[in-house]
Amino acid sequence: GENVEQHPSTLSVQEGDSAVIKCTYSDSASNYFPWYKQELGKRPQLIIDIRSNVGEKKDQRIAVTLNKTAKHFSLHITETQPEDSAVYFCAAPRSGGGADGLTFGKGTHLIIQP
Amino acid sequence: EAQVTQNPRYLITVTGKKLTVTCSQNMNHEYMSWYRQDPGLGLRQIYYSMNVEVTDKGDVPEGYKVSRKEKRNFPLILESPSPNQTSLYFCASSFVSSRPFFGPGTRLTVL
Numbered sequence: 001g002e003n004v005e006q007h008p009s010t011l012s013v014q015e016g017d018s019a020v021i022k023c024t025y026s027d028s029a030s031n032y033f034p035w036y037k038q039e040l041g042k043r044p045q046l047i048i049d050i051r052s053n054v055g056e057k058k059d060q061r062i063a064v065t066l067n068k069t070a071k072h073f074s075l076h077i078t079e080t081q082p083e084d085s086a087v088y089f090c091a092a093p094r095s096g097g098g099a100d101g102l103t104f105g106k107g108t109h110l111i112i113q114p
Numbered sequence: 115e116a117q118v119t120q121n122p123r124y125l126i127t128v129t130g131k132k133l134t135v136t137c138s139q140n141m142n143h144e145y146m147s148w149y150r151q152d153p154g155l156g157l158r159q160i161y162y163s164m165n166v167e168v169t170d171k172g173d174v175p176e177g178y179k180v181s182r183k184e185k186r187n188f189p190l191i192l193e194s195p196s197p198n199q200t201s202l203y204f205c206a207s208s209f210v211s212s213r214p215f216f217g218p219g220t221r222l223t224v225l
Contacts, residue, residue, distance in 0.1 A: 094172070
């Protein structure tokens, strides 16, 4: 099955700076990579995703990049704001075809310092 | 309003006392799943279901049972709970398995 490694486990940045969270995966057949944001006491919510046929996807201040050769993908948040403080999870299909759910990384606690 | 509901939201119980956590969705999703979230371990899939009467094990199925008799409901059953099942549980549903929409969570404590 898929193995997803996520780094760092905690990331503290100054408000207005950029934040980058990195994930690696093991199954070269994986073709879909979502990112979830979980605010304190809330459910995880999908914020952005990328499919293996593209290298980058942007949505306002967040972007995700994918390097299929190296089997890693990253979440980039620019101009960070206090509301970006949360735990972020990357994920990949449990099996390459993706019919049996997701394997999640262990999460990154992003702290935005005022 | 599209939603996934779970009940109860909080539960404290004792070892060995059977319990059921209900999950219901109103989005006509085929795919439903259960995850548990533990500090430092992220979200781990317990069971999933691709449609009515079709269920399969996830990564951490030991000690749990599920059933899918109706499309909208996917209860999680702990026949004999143990303290190592103390956790935060999320039900999720989606049209495809790769985009789960999570419920609000159930915090379970087993004493």
